[in-house]
Amino acid sequence: MSKSARYLPPSVMGSLGTLLLGLGSGATPLEGYVSAFSPLPVFAQNLEDVTLNSAPMSQINSVSGLRDVSPGDWAFSALQGLIERYGCLVGYPDGTFRGERPLSRYEFAAGLNACLEQIQRILAASTSDFVTREDLNTLERLLKEFEGELVTLGTRVDHLESRTAFLEDNQFSTTTKLRGEAIFALTDVLTGSGTTSTFPAIFGRTGQINVPTPTQNPIFGNRVRLDFLTSFSGQDELKIRFTSGNLLHPNRPVGPVDPGQPRGLRYGPSPLRGFQGGSDFSPEGQQTFNNIGSLPGNNTLGLTQLSYKFPLSQRTQLVIMGFGGEHHDYVPTTFSFWDDDNGGTGSLSLFGQRSAIYNFEGAGLGFTHHFSDRLSFSAGYLASYANDPTRPQPDNPFTGGLFDGRYSTLAQLTVQPSDNFSFGLTYSYSRHSVGGPVASLPIFFGDQGTTLANFPVVPSQESRVSSYGIGALWEISPKFAINGWFAYNRVNTSRGTLPLFFGNTPYSGSSADILTYGVSLAFPDLGGPGHLGGLVVGASPYATRAKVPEPFRTGNNWFGSNLGEDFTDLIAGNTVPWHIEGFYRYKMTDQIFITPGLIWLTAPNQTSRNPSVLIGTLRLTFLF
Template identity: 40%
Template sequence: MNIKSFTTANTNQKIPVKGINKLKQEQTQIISQVTSVSQLSDVQPTDWAFQALQSLVERYGCIAGYPNSTYRGNRALTRYEFAAGLNACLDRVNELIATATADIVTKQDLALLQRLQEDFSAELATLRGRVDSLEARTAELEANQFSTTTKLKGEATFTLADTFGDDTETQAVFNNRVRLQLVSSFTGKDKLFTRLAAGNIGNSFADELGTNEGRFAHDGAANNDVIIDRLHYVFPVGEKLKVTAMASLGAHHFYADVFNPGLNTGGGGTGALSRFGERNPIYRLGIANSTTGIGFSYKLNKLIKLEGGYLAKNGSDPSSKAGLFNGNYSAMGQIVVQPAKRFKFGLTYVNGYDPGDGTFAFGGTGTNFANGLLPGTEERRINSNSYGVQAQFDISPKFSIRGWGSFTDVDFNGGDAEIWNYAIALAFPDLGKKGSLGGIIAGAEPYAGRLDPRPADFTNDTPLHVEAFYRYPVNDNISITPGVIWLNAPNQDRDNDDIFIGTLRTTFTF
């Protein structure tokens, strides 16, 4: 029985309901009390609740219809609406009892109500006890809650890993990385992200292997020192514009679409194994713990979204060749086009500048020739223009194809370089179990296709990066991810032996 249209007979005031937007105005109008069920055009004698409605309308007079003489008995109602309607009818019954309207409320009705009360006294007492217990627990939670505006999220990742190859001499290691993130909201639509991080994973095996290729996505923390590695404030401006202000660990991927959901977790321990597997390295230009900046995302229409931002790697440093506008910066613009629900692509442009502090890099990915370029470039001004394209095609809820590619043209005093990277990624959500994730990424991390002047040891062989992993959820809070990364022609040199990185990652989230 739908009680969404209950009114009190003495006030004829319609109980507010939630419904379809086009009916809001109609629902707020007040009409006369229905005196016969035949006045409701959409209630037929063949309806299963016809007799109940007839009794409530013609015997108790506590049902009203909509202004167009409909009842809409197939629409859903909330618990609040049910309570309001039930209360209206009970008020009407009490009124009839008080006025001793015997022809409407008979002694048999009163006896029936009394018998029902006695028969269900135990159930009512149990329900009352459960409600009292729930109220007490709610009061305790409210009195002892962490914050009315802030939620605490945590992630602890333990990694067992080693490398294998004819020319590798690393040892098996067991590392950890912990994140605690406070997410605060002051208006209900904004978010303040304050994240603490600690760990001892460092830069994975980069020092031992002599390359940033294959670095783990969640590495970076060292010596178990606790730091604030993210401090961002995200807020809307109107209905279509979202702004992200970054005071620490600014990066383009925090405000822009990177077309790789699930695999990209912002350096988390639940996505791809490697930094390269998370997203196109073009989004890593300008990233550092010291980076400050601002970014925006503007939804132009259902088809197109515009994104852009400005990052200053030493934006909080007032010294020479630093600050917001006199130091290393990275400015990005991106257009996202989604012509279909399951397909979208983006075009990205990044302009970068380095005043000569030697920090030109692709955020811990790529070969040595692609990061730092020539010896001595730390004393040279570097200008770079990067162009990227990426796409995502969700073939089904359990299979998605993503891909990207980018080209970076670099000019510095006395030389120039061309840097390339590209990849294709396959994602398999809920593979074998709900909440699981399988992934395969194959491509080339950033490498210098051309470098002028050309060092004597320079080679421009294409370095191949292939990784595969499977995240298995033990439960809602624990997952285990075995995986392997294969590096062919590391440091863009085929004479270098292949490197295999094996890992078993366990992640706790709360």
């Protein structure tokens, strides 16, 4: 036999050669090469590329334990001898031997070396004639035949050991690993900028109001994330995330812009002119790289997430979120095919990542308990300003500690009837304190939805929101998956009194309804392995009903305007703001992805008086 031949013909697989008929269907850790009687994984064809196998082999004591080997097989007696006499043969956990696959010479040499070591142990421990002369002759012949491969195997093992020692000596931590992501993005409002929208005059005016949208230029920016992941027990994880970026989400910052201070894209002016405490333009269409927390957007590096997760038991995992936590950090993310924690390898938009019912940020804790592999329950609590004990004041609503400021609770039941289908039922309750009837806090943090969805009732002292959601993911085939979500949000606002400047008028509480829903189609490996095509169609949060508080809904004077007897709903006659997104992620290497795509927003800020907006993006992502 030529030693350059890649595979052994069946003629060589006699006696001890049958040892390796089934050992070679995957990769193996290094210890698989030198242990014959421990639970032995399969042998890697490339000894330089050592990875874990998903189906490790286990020791068996009788050939009858192999359900795919019968007494009529030509190798049955040889297998029986190797198992029962020498104990140097293993099988898979499902009781199979898998003896039909081809075998490389290096794999055979590795298995032979393992059996030699086992026989040496038996010889050292035994005083009887346990090994026959025929066995020794067979071993001697095989040793001569594979002398070169055995020498090469030993050299490669020594090389791997030296490389491992070098890595251990030069790593910056024995418990911490660094995971990084860098995004470069070119984006532009292709249509919908440089226009003027016309709205009916309100608040004491007559006629119409013309609101211009500034002409905007293409922008190019970046975002970098550095995650330090530390494990102390092998089952826990301390996560510390640092972020830097210069691409702010649409319509940010709110208020005057200082010279040199960046701001996000602007489109879709609000019909109420930002009077509700929001800003003049819609916050819809935020992309994942716009998510930089509370950082100023000038490439300042800052801490954006701190959390620690660990198992309370074999079925329960707890997550403590010290800063920048979100509900999706502990809830199973089973309802999105490409949710990558607002990273650069999935959808372009934040809306396409997951349902907005999870969109709350703060400090707190959450847990998930698995009743079985198919059923789990999750619950959590987050407070946006947990570190500040001050009671919220009209001039400073960003306080309140754990329970007196802005907070959110969430519970979810997750069901997975099969390996390719899962769904969940979600309930959330949140409180959004405001600083007064004019300055308020957005319900969705201004990151998703229309201005009216974030500030649905004016005036308002405080908003309490009950949210009900359902989501599902169905992986129909390896090449196609579909997921969708629906959430209904009921908003109730408290009563209050207008400041003296506005007449010192008391007003009643009120209510509003907010909807959001979407469907995503995923096409993995479209055009080649690792590529991904995606389509998202839905509506980011928008108000379907927003009642004007008393006494203003019955035509009384409100800020100098006579609204009329029928003006009871702020959004009567508004339209659905559709979000339609298409993208294609091209995998250049395992660490480099380029994603072109388009986002089409119809009726931004939920009014057809605004022109549709088309956003074009080219995103380049590096993982390290």
